[in-house]
Amino acid sequence: MREIIYYLFIVNGISILFMYVDKKRAIRGEYRISETILLGLSTIGGSLGMWFGMHTFHHKTKKPIFKYGVPFIFAIQIILYIVYTFNK
Secondary structure, rough: OOOHHHHHHHHHHHHHHHHHHHHHHHHHOOOOOHHHHHHHHHHHHHHHHHHHHHHHHHOOOOHHHHHOHHHHHHHHHHHHHHHHOOOO
């Protein structure tokens, strides 16, 4: 269980960092981090960090795929965790 907590801490930290970097690149008009990578981070466990980064940096909050997709991914992850926990 400890390894899972470490993993989630790291992937969520990376998600926040990627949102910060992408926001800064957007402001400067530089090459951006692809939405596929950002959503991929959410899918592999970084959805909470992605959501936090979106709202902290006011980035991608109006794009429907992020506005609704990231909370949806997070909800699915919570449901999977609950199902896994009760089926142990």
